[in-house]
Amino acid sequence: MEKSQQHSILKTTNLDIGYSTKAKKTIIAKAIDIEVNQGELVAVIGVNGVGKSTFLRTLSGVQDALQGEVLVKHQKIKQIDSLELASLISLVLTEQPISKNLSVFELVALGRQPYTNWIGRLGKNDLRQIKKALQHVGIEDLQNKKCYELSDGQLQKVLIARAIAQNTPLVILDEPTTHLDLYHKAYVLKLLKKLTRKTNKAIVFASHEINLAIQLCDKIILMQPDKVSTGSPRKLLESGAFSSVFPEGLIVFDKASASFKIKP
Numbered sequence: 001m002e003k004s005q006q007h008s009i010l011k012t013t014n015l016d017i018g019y020s021t022k023a024k025k026t027i028i029a030k031a032i033d034i035e036v037n038q039g040e041l042v043a044v045i046g047v048n049g050v051g052k053s054t055f056l057r058t059l060s061g062v063q064d065a066l067q068g069e070v071l072v073k074h075q076k077i078k079q080i081d082s083l084e085l086a087s088l089i090s091l092v093l094t095e096q097p098i099s100k101n102l103s104v105f106e107l108v109a110l111g112r113q114p115y116t117n118w119i120g121r122l123g124k125n126d127l128r129q130i131k132k133a134l135q136h137v138g139i140e141d142l143q144n145k146k147c148y149e150l151s152d153g154q155l156q157k158v159l160i161a162r163a164i165a166q167n168t169p170l171v172i173l174d175e176p177t178t179h180l181d182l183y184h185k186a187y188v189l190k191l192l193k194k195l196t197r198k199t200n201k202a203i204v205f206a207s208h209e210i211n212l213a214i215q216l217c218d219k220i221i222l223m224q225p226d227k228v229s230t231g232s233p234r235k236l237l238e239s240g241a242f243s244s245v246f247p248e249g250l251i252v253f254d255k256a257s258a259s260f261k262i263k264p
């Protein structure tokens with residue numbers, strides 16, 4: 001077995017994503033081939049409406065592919081039952097409805113749902129995993145607070161802790177840094193990076209923080225209306241892929257600093 005095959009957590013082959021009804025099929029992106037390995041931090045970037053959320057929903061099995069395959073640990077996602085899938089992928093979506101009346105501990109404990117018995121009683125191992133998740137994310141001191149008492153940044157950390165408590169090899173997050181200030185955006189993305197290193201999980205997240213993603217990620221999946229490119233930030237930089245992310249005129253990619261700048 002090749003090295004990359006051994007550690008592959010997520011792979012797509014010739015994947016088309018989009019929406020289909022009886023009347024019509026709308027393809028959002030075509031022929032996507034990506035591979036994510038254990039321990040990698042991967043950003044999905046691209047302009048508004050290009051299809052990042054559609055892609056993440058397809059990767060996590062929430063939405064069916066129009067064509068092609070999503071493979072999780074070499075298994076076709078369509079053939080994995082929902083309970084097993086919940087032990088492979090944890091998903092944090094934007095604007096997810098959550099009960100803010102729950103305490104932080106209770107919300108993080110929901111990550112253990114795939115493993116608890118039918119009355120949802122937490123066993124010793126569940127409690128250990130919850131404690132570990134709170135520690136990893138650095139929010140032990142918040143555990144007795146109600147979620148309505150938290151700032152957006154704190155709530156974001158709690159949702160990440162819930163995903164960690166689910167203890168899956170793959171975590172998928174849709175825009176984990178929305179509503180955060182620059183410091184907290186950097187903090188959350190660095191936290192994700194640290195988690196990949198400490199836990200060897202693969203973390204895939206959609207983001208508009210391109211400059212931060214270039215600095216922090218192992219891999220970037222760059223979605224553009226006519227193609228999806230993937231590779232290390234260095235590889236995409238060298239191929240000039242970033243120069244056509246935005247419409248011409250307002251923002252330019254500065255190769256020297258590897259970041260986007262407003263055109264003078």
Ligand SMILES: Nc1ncnc2c1ncn2[C@@H]1O[C@H](COP(=O)(O)OP(=O)(O)OP(=O)(O)O)[C@@H](O)[C@H]1O
Nearest residue numbers: 019026028046047048049050051052053054055206
């Ligand atoms: N349920 C749906 N049915 C049909 N089309 C949809 C549906 N949801 C989204 N779309 C369309 O799919 C396209 C991609 O949307 P998506 O939300 O995946 O983009 P995005 O890159 O995540 O955008 P943003 O950065 O603004 O969050 C858009 O044209 C959108 O209008």
